[in-house]
Each structure stands twice: as structure tokens, then as C-alpha cells.
Amino acid sequence: MSDSHDAQPAGPYAVELKRINKRFGAVWANKDIDLSVPKATIHGIIGENGAGKSTLMSVLYGFYEADSGDVVIDGEKVKMTNSTHAIAHGVGMVHQHFMLVETLSALENILLGAESSWSLDASKAKARQKLEAISQKFGLEVPLDEPVGELAVGVQQRVEILKALYRQAKILILDEPTGVLTPQEADQLFDVLRDLRTQGVTVLIITHKLREIMDVTDNVSVMRGGKMVAHRKTANTNAEELAELMVGRPVAKDLPKGNLDQSQVYLSVRDLSYTDGKGIKRLKSISFDLHAGEIVGLAGVSGNGQTELLKILSGEMRGTSGMIDFVADGKPAYTCQTWPNPKQLRAVGVAHIPEDRIGQGLLKNFTMQESAILGYHHDASLGSKFSLMVKKVRDSALALIKAFDVRPNLPEIRSANMSGGNQQKLIIAREMARQPKVLLVGQPTRGVDIGAIELIYKELVKARDAGAAILVVSVELDEVLTLSDRILVMNQGQITGELKGDEADPRTIGMLMASSEAMKG
Amino acid sequence: MSDKKNSQALPIWLTGFAIPVVQLVLAFGLASLLVLSIGQSPLEVLSVLFRGAFNFDTGLPFTLFNATSLIFTGLAVLVAFHAGLFNIGGEGQAYFAGLGVALVCLWLGPYLPAPLVFLVAIVAALIFGGFYGFIPGLLQAKRGAHVVVTTIMLNYIMFAFMDFVMRFWLGKGESTDSENFAESSILPRLSEMLPFLGFDDTPLNFAFFFALVTAAFVWWLIWRSRLGYEIRVVGQNPQAAGYAGISVSRTIIISMMISGALAGLMAVNMVYGAQGRLSLSFTSGIGFMGIAVALMGRNHPVGVVLAALLFGALAQGGSEMQFDLPDISPEFNVVIQGLIIFFVAALDGLIRKPIETLYQKKGSA
Amino acid sequence: MNDLIVTIANVTGSGLRQAVPLILVAMGGLMAERSGTVDIGLEGKLLLSAFAGAAVASLSGSVSLAVLAAVLTSVVFSMLHGFATISQKGDHVVSGLAINVLASGLTLVLGQAWFQKGGQTPLLPDELRFKPIVFPGVEAVRGVPVIGPIYEKIISGHHVFTYVAIASVFLTAFLLYRTRLGLRIRAVGEEPNAVDTAGLSVIGLRYLALVFTGVMCGLAGVALSMAQNGGFVREMSANMGYMALAAVIFGKWRPWPAFWACFLFGLLGALSGSLQGVPMFGLPEIPSQIFNALPYVLTIVLLASFVGKAVAPKAIGRPYVKER
Amino acid sequence: ACGDKAPKKDAAATDAPKTEAKADAAGGPAIIFDAGGKFDKSFNESGYNGAEMFKKETGKSYLDFELKNPAELEGVLRKMAQRGGNPIVTMGFNSGEALNKVAAELPKSNFVIIDSEVKQPNVKSVQFREEEGSFLVGALAAMASKSGKVGFIGGMDIPVIRKFSCGFEQGAKHINAKAEVIKNTVGTTGDAWNNPTKGGELAKAQFDRGVDVVFAAAGGTGNGVYQAAKDGKKYAIGVDSNQNYLFPGTMLTSMVKRVDNAVLAAFKESAAGSFKAGSVSMGLAEDGVDWADDEHNKALVNDEMRIKVNAIKKDIIDGKIKITCDGK
Ligand SMILES: Nc1ncnc2c1ncn2[C@@H]1O[C@H](COP(=O)(O)OP(=O)(O)OP(=O)(O)O)[C@@H](O)[C@H]1O
Ligand SMILES: Nc1ncnc2c1ncn2[C@@H]1O[C@H](COP(=O)(O)OP(=O)(O)OP(=O)(O)O)[C@@H](O)[C@H]1O
Ligand SMILES: [Mg+2]
Numbered sequence A: 001m002s003d004s005h006d007a008q009p010a011g012p013y014a015v016e017l018k019r020i021n022k023r024f025g026a027v028w029a030n031k032d033i034d035l036s037v038p039k040a041t042i043h044g045i046i047g048e049n050g051a052g053k054s055t056l057m058s059v060l061y062g063f064y065e066a067d068s069g070d071v072v073i074d075g076e077k078v079k080m081t082n083s084t085h086a087i088a089h090g091v092g093m094v095h096q097h098f099m100l101v102e103t104l105s106a107l108e109n110i111l112l113g114a115e116s117s118w119s120l121d122a123s124k125a126k127a128r129q130k131l132e133a134i135s136q137k138f139g140l141e142v143p144l145d146e147p148v149g150e151l152a153v154g155v156q157q158r159v160e161i162l163k164a165l166y167r168q169a170k171i172l173i174l175d176e177p178t179g180v181l182t183p184q185e186a187d188q189l190f191d192v193l194r195d196l197r198t199q200g201v202t203v204l205i206i207t208h209k210l211r212e213i214m215d216v217t218d219n220v221s222v223m224r225g226g227k228m229v230a231h232r233k234t235a236n237t238n239a240e241e242l243a244e245l246m247v248g249r250p251v252a253k254d255l256p257k258g259n260l261d262q263s264q265v266y267l268s269v270r271d272l273s274y275t276d277g278k279g280i281k282r283l284k285s286i287s288f289d290l291h292a293g294e295i296v297g298l299a300g301v302s303g304n305g306q307t308e309l310l311k312i313l314s315g316e317m318r319g320t321s322g323m324i325d326f327v328a329d330g331k332p333a334y335t336c337q338t339w340p341n342p343k344q345l346r347a348v349g350v351a352h353i354p355e356d357r358i359g360q361g362l363l364k365n366f367t368m369q370e371s372a373i374l375g376y377h378h379d380a381s382l383g384s385k386f387s388l389m390v391k392k393v394r395d396s397a398l399a400l401i402k403a404f405d406v407r408p409n410l411p412e413i414r415s416a417n418m419s420g421g422n423q424q425k426l427i428i429a430r431e432m433a434r435q436p437k438v439l440l441v442g443q444p445t446r447g448v449d450i451g452a453i454e455l456i457y458k459e460l461v462k463a464r465d466a467g468a469a470i471l472v473v474s475v476e477l478d479e480v481l482t483l484s485d486r487i488l489v490m491n492q493g494q495i496t497g498e499l500k501g502d503e504a505d506p507r508t509i510g511m512l513m514a515s516s517e518a519m520k521g
Numbered sequence B: 001m002s003d004k005k006n007s008q009a010l011p012i013w014l015t016g017f018a019i020p021v022v023q024l025v026l027a028f029g030l031a032s033l034l035v036l037s038i039g040q041s042p043l044e045v046l047s048v049l050f051r052g053a054f055n056f057d058t059g060l061p062f063t064l065f066n067a068t069s070l071i072f073t074g075l076a077v078l079v080a081f082h083a084g085l086f087n088i089g090g091e092g093q094a095y096f097a098g099l100g101v102a103l104v105c106l107w108l109g110p111y112l113p114a115p116l117v118f119l120v121a122i123v124a125a126l127i128f129g130g131f132y133g134f135i136p137g138l139l140q141a142k143r144g145a146h147v148v149v150t151t152i153m154l155n156y157i158m159f160a161f162m163d164f165v166m167r168f169w170l171g172k173g174e175s176t177d178s179e180n181f182a183e184s185s186i187l188p189r190l191s192e193m194l195p196f197l198g199f200d201d202t203p204l205n206f207a208f209f210f211a212l213v214t215a216a217f218v219w220w221l222i223w224r225s226r227l228g229y230e231i232r233v234v235g236q237n238p239q240a241a242g243y244a245g246i247s248v249s250r251t252i253i254i255s256m257m258i259s260g261a262l263a264g265l266m267a268v269n270m271v272y273g274a275q276g277r278l279s280l281s282f283t284s285g286i287g288f289m290g291i292a293v294a295l296m297g298r299n300h301p302v303g304v305v306l307a308a309l310l311f312g313a314l315a316q317g318g319s320e321m322q323f324d325l326p327d328i329s330p331e332f333n334v335v336i337q338g339l340i341i342f343f344v345a346a347l348d349g350l351i352r353k354p355i356e357t358l359y360q361k362k363g364s365a
Numbered sequence C: 001m002n003d004l005i006v007t008i009a010n011v012t013g014s015g016l017r018q019a020v021p022l023i024l025v026a027m028g029g030l031m032a033e034r035s036g037t038v039d040i041g042l043e044g045k046l047l048l049s050a051f052a053g054a055a056v057a058s059l060s061g062s063v064s065l066a067v068l069a070a071v072l073t074s075v076v077f078s079m080l081h082g083f084a085t086i087s088q089k090g091d092h093v094v095s096g097l098a099i100n101v102l103a104s105g106l107t108l109v110l111g112q113a114w115f116q117k118g119g120q121t122p123l124l125p126d127e128l129r130f131k132p133i134v135f136p137g138v139e140a141v142r143g144v145p146v147i148g149p150i151y152e153k154i155i156s157g158h159h160v161f162t163y164v165a166i167a168s169v170f171l172t173a174f175l176l177y178r179t180r181l182g183l184r185i186r187a188v189g190e191e192p193n194a195v196d197t198a199g200l201s202v203i204g205l206r207y208l209a210l211v212f213t214g215v216m217c218g219l220a221g222v223a224l225s226m227a228q229n230g231g232f233v234r235e236m237s238a239n240m241g242y243m244a245l246a247a248v249i250f251g252k253w254r255p256w257p258a259f260w261a262c263f264l265f266g267l268l269g270a271l272s273g274s275l276q277g278v279p280m281f282g283l284p285e286i287p288s289q290i291f292n293a294l295p296y297v298l299t300i301v302l303l304a305s306f307v308g309k310a311v312a313p314k315a316i317g318r319p320y321v322k323e324r
Numbered sequence D: 001a002c003g004d005k006a007p008k009k010d011a012a013a014t015d016a017p018k019t020e021a022k023a024d025a026a027g028g029p030a031i032i033f034d035a036g037g038k039f040d041k042s043f044n045e046s047g048y049n050g051a052e053m054f055k056k057e058t059g060k061s062y063l064d065f066e067l068k069n070p071a072e073l074e075g076v077l078r079k080m081a082q083r084g085g086n087p088i089v090t091m092g093f094n095s096g097e098a099l100n101k102v103a104a105e106l107p108k109s110n111f112v113i114i115d116s117e118v119k120q121p122n123v124k125s126v127q128f129r130e131e132e133g134s135f136l137v138g139a140l141a142a143m144a145s146k147s148g149k150v151g152f153i154g155g156m157d158i159p160v161i162r163k164f165s166c167g168f169e170q171g172a173k174h175i176n177a178k179a180e181v182i183k184n185t186v187g188t189t190g191d192a193w194n195n196p197t198k199g200g201e202l203a204k205a206q207f208d209r210g211v212d213v214v215f216a217a218a219g220g221t222g223n224g225v226y227q228a229a230k231d232g233k234k235y236a237i238g239v240d241s242n243q244n245y246l247f248p249g250t251m252l253t254s255m256v257k258r259v260d261n262a263v264l265a266a267f268k269e270s271a272a273g274s275f276k277a278g279s280v281s282m283g284l285a286e287d288g289v290d291w292a293d294d295e296h297n298k299a300l301v302n303d304e305m306r307i308k309v310n311a312i313k314k315d316i317i318d319g320k321i322k323i324t325c326d327g328k
């Protein structure tokens, strides 16, 4: 296995990118990129965070204009300076960060820019018919009249795909479409992609999950540091080789864990219930214990109450009823109403890595070092009673940067200018730095490349071995299986199953989760 | 905001000084055209404006005096802005604070020693102004009533209230002013504190230094204090605030109180410092101008001080124009202000970007 | 009883008239804000167009030229705002504020230069004004209880801009919710990225919305100086632009609620005027300040008790740059 | 050089000579207008007319200044003194306290204040008995009114304006004891003097309540009132200057307040070196206030009315009719 280029797959090509260059200021996101995608195939693109995948696809979609290079579609060189051009040439894209207007209905979102007449009502009526046909053909059901913001992410994803299909995309680009999907939803999506392929649609898909690459693609291209480093026929490669191509070194597979005394309870939850503003019961009498030195994985299809549970335990939201006992603080159990707020909890050793890192975990316009103290900004070590000392804040950020290899090594950089993977590393570093007794973790590796995943897993296990009690909420079954000493499965706001980590297998868990799906449907 | 990263590489003299100067020149250039169009000499207008604003006799002290009030109201807008709130209520907050200051000076002034009056008057300004900022803060935090709407309404309510106060209570005889305060309960003027400067006959008073100190304090508050950190988190992203355990509603209320209190300090300059009595409508739009000052100053205290000086100078130079150039209507000055706000603040990028790229090209070449 | 109805009809009619500039300006502001542009410069545009209308009317003697001039002036300043905020990505509030300051200076400087009346325009003769329209049959139904006063005072007897204002609400609501342009404008104020990737021009849509804003403010200015009054007086916009903006927020950025907010402001103004001097609660005289404050107090009470949290269009005030 | 009683003795003492030295440089009379501006079509404009009359009669120029906000006044007064303004006339109800202070500091300069009283040895206070003139127009209003209801619209609730409304009401009741006077105040800020729209609506509201003659004392806001009266075919009464010409056929009369005369007289006195400090009260007897009777309202005021009003005027001058208005 070498880094040398395989030949590009044979034509005829739906898409050819030739010597594409794209720079953002000093960052050379795409460097002399060539890519050829045969017609009616599914083509995977992989690479580390920041490798330039999204940029390349945005160039193909006309969202960014390349500094130099050509875009050739169906053998014809086309001008591609604007999404209008892409749409006109049958290119559709589902962006990594959804391009949906949350206040508009699904139908309106799909329609936007592709209305058939000046009258919205007429356009809607026409579109509704057309969409029904498309939905049926591909099994992509969405509630057309609900505001998109109120739909689950999986459904939003479908809206995005419908948007592209509605415009009769011949070339469909999907940028990390499975990042927020459950395995079941992802499989459904792949079925749709295969269907599309048989209809002659060419699909380009970006993902960090090699399993998915192996599963669904015909060819795969690997990017690293803004360059295209390899092309493979999927049939001729395997996950290990691809991982190595991406990271440039072999990636460790197994995760050694120490054997620990796990008898001491750190956090105890009893009969916790939560009813939301609309009167829907999101949590129904949840009870479980979290022990020192253990990682408990909370598996389940998203939208079954995991998010709410995390928010309540972290103090961000109040439960409706039930008791929570933080054993380590030596105080009696709290009720839902007296459970402290996140700031107080962090001070006594309950840390929280949020599911939504950009939305919650940091502040785009803050510097990295300012984001690095979020939630700990009352820590005595950072200054005097009322003031924060810049030097101390900076030093604490540098410590995190060092411990977690956060890049770039510049505490003054704007948080928004860090890559997603590095944002995630910074947040994890921040929450783990003060050796919390209880660590609540939501989707730790969402959108993160395998190199970073490896690091994050190692650090979580290190914290566990140091005696922390860790609750990991994840929709990635592999993740839950890899990390957990014990696995809880959530289903419609209840805990429906508990398995020992080494006894659990994907099938059993999948069934517990699937049953909840069936009940929902 | 996104060009911050780029501008880090550029020297401060360029971004903070040279570019604004070019922008100012452009604004004045356009104003000159207008002057020409009404048949006057732009050079003369400019020199009168400039001399009027900066001559050492009366110009400079008046400029500084005007700036003092603007610094306070500008800082008020700034603090609220960092909490994500747009406080249009500086006018009402300062007006009410004026009442607080006046009551202290009228009631306690004759009995307390001057330093004590000073303290109590400032505290009164803070409390009255703060209280009138607290109301919209509370309504926003607890009831979701938008601050922009409530502060506009509260301004009018305060105008009516103070009208009532002056009419039925504090107004002296047939006048719409209160009694003059006792001499000992008026803030010392600069001409008394530093007689060698020779700023006689000008209302410039101790409040000017107080404004500078306040600006420094606000800088510390926003960028160096723990509370300021929380204020900025809430202003940037309320979700993140919830995650970090920062109470959004509490922070909103506190920020509005601070904002109102800062606006209230304007009354220290006007009521306690310059006028030595409470008069009807003494705020006369200065609370409102604070918005322009804060935004021109890029919501940074140093910027606020500079912007306040600029507007203070314009107001003073403009009033000098009335004496020396009676043929130009006094409102001309307002046009110049508008042009400056437009060119220096709103159209910032138009001039800034080309200059910056030019500079960078030269640097790399 | 009939007296009461007559009084109510009178107050309602007056409230409606007072709301006219507010409604027109609010519809304009609403469109701008829905497209993502904060427009605090409504006040300035109102003032400028009021001046342009009255000035051109008295200089040219032509009503249509005057209306054209008012609308054009307002549109030009709207485009200036667009240039600063959309093209140059400047701060929306600053640009709006600059326009307001410019407006209050320019109207006076130009007015003084052209008419030498301290910034006022000459009084407009009747033929250069929009007079109230009396509907047919007013005389006939005058005596009829309830219907008579309602027909005479609320429905009939307004100048044309009252009807234009109401039509503008229908128009705005229709444009926004029933046409594809409206869909696009709503989208661009929330998620310009989505609009861009749908192959639409973010900039074009925002400018277009601002043209609408300009036209509306222009009409409001004409209503002010050529219908409700007969000429321009300095600062005659009297903060109506800010009140209209407040109404847009009060109405949570939706046309009909914003209209009702404007109407409420107008009505409260009318009420406070007609309650003054009426003996009440056995008191000889209630201070006028109480009546002057009344509309604002009631607005706050309503806002805090019923209206609830207003959520602005998500992308409002933020320049559109392609970044994450 | 300064009086011992002046509290800020040192500061004043050092600056007084300086002020005087400069005073010789330019010189001439000066007038300071309040925030309404010199073309407000009423109070300030009347003062402006007086200054212009002086210019025309003597060929001498004068200094003037429009205040942008009341807080400026003290500074402007001082600056006027430095530039040799003598006398310095300041217009408006809210300049009293500022002048009181400045006049004490600058004993060598002479000041005139219109519409307020300042007791200083170098200040002449000119106040008008607006209630007397208002009484006359009130009487005329009641005579012209068919409904027996007349209206008053004042800019702000301030003492001067209350003298107008008080006199107006008593005048109306003098003619018709059952006359009803409906009063409105436009606002609580300086904007109230420049809000014709609101003025118009207040007038219309009064018309709806049966008023058929309305008297406005509200500066530029009056324009809206008169326009509304014209549109509604009612009568209106102007204020300060003679505003009859604005809408012949609508303007019943105007309550003229001869600020112009007061300014002219002050300027002239000073020019002649005979400035007299002290308080002056100008009423009907002194030609300080009056009702306007000219060709524009000839059609509206018939001889019977004219005779009656002039009789009342005489009675007031003779003290037979007593008007009690204290402004509070
Ligand atoms: N709008 C932008 N402005 C500036 N730099 C950008 C922008 N978009 C991308 N970049 C930079 O270009 C490089 C490539 O980014 P890109 O998003 O294409 O990476 P990626 O391969 O999609 O990574 P991931 O797997 O995390 O999605 C990165 O270094 C990134 O910082
Ligand atoms: N707007 C930007 N301007 C300048 N540099 C940027 C910008 N955005 C990102 N970068 C830089 O590019 C690098 C990688 O960023 P990028 O956004 O591609 O990460 P990412 O891994 O793709 O994130 P994600 O996986 O969440 O998409 C980082 O070092 C960051 O500093
Ligand atoms: Mg990326």
C-alpha cells in the first residue's frame, strides 16, 4: 500500500475538476486538485478535518469561486462562479451545515429559488404534487407544512436532499450527511443514494466514517492538507488503508482500559421526569447510577430524551420531578428544583461537553483563550475576585492547547477560525482539565476526523482511569461500544435496557433502539 | 468583525489613525461641496469650525465639556450593546438622574461638606439612572418586552414626568428651572481647579476627568472583569450563556442597570457641574447622540472617548460658526455631523479596505 | 348613547389619521427588516420626503412631480443605506442614524436656502394638497345611529393616504406571504446562506426590499406634508419613524400585528388628546402631563403583559459574508 | 472689578477686564433666540423682526444666535459679552436662571430678557401680560362662536402658555358665561413646538367636540392647527406675530405680542446710551399685546364685534376689568 496515485477511475465522467486552487487568505484550502467522477457512480471523498473537502465541493457548487482551475460537467467546461450556474447544470448540494430557513416550512424551503410562478400558492400546489412523487419513489417522507426548525435533524437532512432532487439534480453532493444521523437513518439514506445511482444520478459524498465509504461508494478519493493524495476503487481497498492514507500514519484500533474499582457511586438519578413546554413527556421516571471509574454509554435514536437528560444533569435546564444526588459533594440529594446551575456544578466537579459545540460550547467571536474559560470564568485561579487576568487566562488556554494538541497554537485566534475538530478538542480539554468527578459528554466525535477521534477516546479513557464517572451520549453505536463499561439504551424517554460493555453487541442494542423506532412509527 | 484578524497584522497608526483621518477628510470634502453650492468658502468654514472647536480660550474647554456628556451616554450605549441590547433610553435615564442629583444638591447641598455632596450626588445619579435602566431590563428579561420599544416609550414617559416635576414641584416661580444650587454644591470648574489653564467662563468641570476615569472603568468592566465576560457571553450567544451557567435574565438586568447608571452620570456633568440647577429638557438629545458616539467608537471605550471629542468639537465649532459666519445656517453643522457618521462609521469599509490592501501589497512587495 | 358612539367614532377616526404615516413607514420598515436590514433611518427618510414633497410642490406647482420627488428622495436614501450596509457591510444602526442626522440638517439647510423661511416651506394652496375624500351618502346616513357616525367619521372623510396606508398593509402581507418574492425576502432575512445556495442573489433581494421601504417612506412623507399638513415644518416627522420601528417590533415583524400596533399608537394619541380637559374622577383638572404620558404607559403595559417575546429575523443587521 | 457679593469672586475678578477689553472690539446689540429658531413664525420671529427694524432704522448691524439646546445658553451669553454684545437680548421663558448667573458675573454688560424676570442691576426684564391680549381674543372667539365652545392649544405646559390659556378662558366667559373652553397641551418636550400634525389632530378633536374657534399658542405646531381649522371650515386665532395673513377667511384674529417693539426699544435705548435696568411689564396699555385687526380678517370681524372688543380693551386698561392669572 503506497501513497502513490491510483489512476483516476475510467470515464465517461459526470464531473471533472482540473487543477483547482482555492485560498482563504493565508490558508491554501485546495491546491492543484484533480478529480474525475464517472457517471452514475457514488464517489466518496475523505480526509482529515480541514483537508479541504468542503471547499472543493463548494467550488463545484459555485458557492465559492476557484482562484484557478476548471470545472467540467458532462465533458463540457462550464463557468461556475455562482450557485445559479451549478443549479443550471444539474448540480445539487447538501451542505455540511444545513442551508435551511428554520422558520419556513419544509415545502417552502424546498421551493425556495425554484418556484414555478410568482404566486406562492400556485408554486406550492404544483410542488406538492411533484414532491409527493419524488418522496414515494425514494421513500423520503417529510411533513411538508411544518417549520423546518421544529423537525428532527434526520428529517431536516431529508428536506435538504429533497431540495436537490426537486431541482432534478443529476449530480448530487452530500457533505458529511451522516454526521447527525443514527445508523438506521444513515442506512436509509444509502438506500436512497443507491436508488439514485440506478436512475443515473452521480453522487459525491464526504464522510469521516470509513464503514460508510466501504458500504456505499464505488470509488473513493483521499485529501490531505489541501491536496488530493489518492484515488481508489472501493472494491480494491479497505478501511485500514484509507485511514492511513488520510492521516498519513497508521491509526490505532484498540483502546486499552485499566481495570478499576467501580463500586463507588458518584451520581445517582432517581425518578427523573421532564415535561416540555408543549406538554410532551420527554423523560419518564429515569433512574440510574454513575460510578467512579466507569464510562456509561447512553445509546438511542436521537430525539428520545438524551438531549434533555444531559441538559438537566448539567444544570442547564430544570427537570419536572425527581431527585439527583451528587454523592461526592457530601450534601443530601437534590430535587429537580434545587439542583445547582452549571456554574456551581462545574465548581464542585460536574463538567459537561455539549452536543452542540458551535451553538453552545464556545463563542465564535471570542478569542480561543476566552472560549477556553467558558463556564470556568469564575475560577479563582484566573484572577482576583472581580477581574480576570489576561496572562492567567492565556496560560490556562496554553495548558489546554498543549494537553490536547489543539491547533493552531495561538490563544488569540478567533474561535470561529478554528477548525471544527480543533474546536471540539478545545472544549473537551476545557471540561477535562480540572479533573471533574462527573463528566457528562454529548456526541464527543461528531464531525471529527479519525485522528482526532483517536485522541478524544484516549483522553476519555484516561479520565476514567483517573477515577471520573463519565456519561457518554452518542448516536454512534460503534462509539458507545468502544468506550463504554456499561450501556444504557434510551427509548421514548425511558431507559429500556442495560448491558455490560463487553457483553453488548450491535445487534442487541440495535434491536432495543429499533423497537423504539417501531413504537414511534 | 471578521476583518479583525486581518487588521491585527496592520499597524495601529494606520487602522486607528490614518484611515479615520482619510475618512474625515472625505466627509469634510463632501461638506465643502455643499458649502460651495451655497456660495460660501469651504476653507473659511473649515477654519472657523476648527478654530472654534480648539482655540484655547473657549473652544477647547467647550469641546471637552460637550465631550464629557457624550462620553457618559456613549459608554451607556456601549455596555448595553455588549449584552446584546440596544438602549435608546439614555435620554430618559439621564433626565431622571438629573432629578436625583438636583434633589441631593437642593436638599443636602446646604448642609453637607462639598466632598460628601459630591459622593452623594454621584451615587444619586447612578441610582436614579440605574433604576430607569432597570425597568426596561426587567421587562426584557422577565416579559420579553423588546428594549428598543420600551426604552423609546420610557423616554417619553420621563419627559412627561419631569415636565410635571418642574411644573408642580421644582420649578421656581414662573421659570421652568429649579432654584440654583448652593455654591458649595456645584462641581468645581476647571478654571477653579487649574487656574493656570485659563479656562475661565466655561462650564468645563471636574466631571471631565470623571468621564475619563469612567471610560477606563468600563474598559476594565467589559474586557477584564468576570461580570464583563458574562455580559459579553450573553450578548454574543445566550445559548452558550445557559450552558456556562450564566443567568441571561440576570445579566440583562444588570447590564441595563449599568447602562442606565452610566447615562445618569451625564447629569453630573450637566446639572451638578455646568448648570448648578435642574432645567427642563437639559438632556436635549445628548442621550440619543450617545448611540452615534458608541457606534462610531466601535463600542470600545477609547473609541467612545475619541468619538465624543469629535462630536463635542463639531458642536462647539458649529456654534462658533453662528458667530463668525452668520450667512450659513446653523444647521449646516448637523449636515457635517451626518456626513461624518456616514463616512467614518457606516461606510468604513469603502475606504478602509482599499487602503489596507494597498498597504499590505506594498508591504509584501 | 349615540353621543358616546359619535365620540368613539371621532376618536377612532382621529386615531386612524394619526396612524397613517406610522403605518406606511412601518410597512416599509417591516420589509427592510424582514430582508435582514435594520432600518433606524426611517425617521430621516420620512422627514426628507416630507420636505421634498412640499418643496417641489411649491416650486413646481405640480402634485405629481412632488409625489415623484418625495418617493425618489426617499428611495435614493434607502439605496444609500443599502450601499452602506449591504454592499459595504457597514453597521446598520450607524448608517440609519447618519441618515437621520443628515435629514434633519439637510431639510433645514436646503429649506433655508430655497425659501428663506427658517426651514419651512411656503404654505401649500389647496390645489397642491390631498384633501379629505367624502364618500357618497354621508349626508344620507348621518342621522342613522351607530352606522352614521361610523360611516362618516371612520370610513369616509380621510385623505387618500389613509386608504393607501391600509392598502399597503394588504399589499405587504400579500407580497410577503403569497408571492415568491415574499418567500425569498423572508428567507434572506433568516438564512442568507440558504438563499445564496438556492441560486438567488442575497444582495439583489435586500436592495429590492429597500426600494419598497423607500417608496413607503416617500408616500408617508407626502401624507405628512401634503395631506395632513399643508407644507413642511422643521422636524415635522416628530419621531414617527422611531414609533413605526417600535410598531414593527411590537408586531413581531408581521404586517397585520404591526398595523394594529400603529393603529394602537394612533388611537392612544387621539384618546390622550380628547381626554384632556374632560373632567374626570371629580377632579377639577388632571395635569396634561398624565395624558401625554398615557399612550406610552399603556404601550408598555400591553407589551409586557400580552405580547410576549419578539424574535427578530435571524440574520438581521448582519452583513452577508460567505463563511461558517 | 466685580461686586463683592459675587460668590465666585476670584474667577470673575480675573476675567472681567478681559471681557471688557474685547467688548470694545466689535460691539453692537445682540439677540439670542431660543430653540424654536428665529423663523418660528411667532415668538422668536417677532423678536427677529424687531432686530431687523432696528437695522433698517439705524443702519447698524446686530449679532444673533440660535440656541440648539438650552444648556448652551450660559456659554453663549458669555461669548456674546466677549464679542461686545450690548445689550444682549435673550428670548424665551427658560433663560432666566442662566442669565441670573451670567449677569452677576459680568456686571459691565447689559442684558434684556424677554418673558421672564431676572433681578440684577444690569438686566432689564420685559414681560408681557399675555393674559390681557388673550382675554381680548377670547372675547372675540366667544362672539364668533356659534356653539359656545372655543378651544385652546398650547405647546407645553409652562407658565407663559398658562397665562395665554387663562386669559383666553376668562375673555370667552366674559362674553358668554356659559362658554366652554377646551384646552389641550401638545407635548412635554421641545418637539411640541414643531409638531403640526399633532396640532392638527388636536384641533380636529376639538372640532369634533363642538369647538368652532381655536386659539393656538404653540409655535410651529400652530401651522397644523390653522390648517385644520381651514380644512374644517372653523376659525383660528394666531399668536405672537400677526398671523392673519396665513389663511384669510379662517384666521379670526391674532393675539399679537409686540416682542418686536420690545427688542427694538431695547436696542435703541442702548444705542442712545440710556439703557435702563429693571422690570417692565407690557400689557394692553403699553401696546405690548393686542388683537390684530387688518384687511385679512375684515370679513370675519364685524363692526359690532370690533366696538365691543375695543370697549373691553379700554376697560382692561382702565382697570375696570380685572384679569387674575398667575401662571401657576
Ligand atoms: N470561508 C472560509 N474562509 C476562510 N477559510 C476557510 C473557509 N472555508 C474553509 N476554509 C479553510 O480551508 C481549509 C479547508 O476547509 P474545508 O472546510 O474544505 O475542510 P474539510 O476538508 O471539509 O474539513 P472537515 O472534514 O472538517 O469538514 C481549512 O483550513 C479551512 O480553515
Ligand atoms: N474563516 C476562516 N478564516 C481563516 N482561517 C480559518 C477560517 N475558518 C477556519 N480557518 C482555519 O482553517 C483550519 C481548519 O478549519 P476547518 O473549518 O476546515 O475545520 P474543519 O475541520 O473542516 O471543521 P469541521 O469538521 O467542523 O467542518 C483551522 O486552522 C482554522 O484556523
Ligand atoms: Mg469543515
Ligand SMILES: [Mg+2]
Pocket: A053, A054, A055, A096, A175
Ligand atoms: Mg467539511
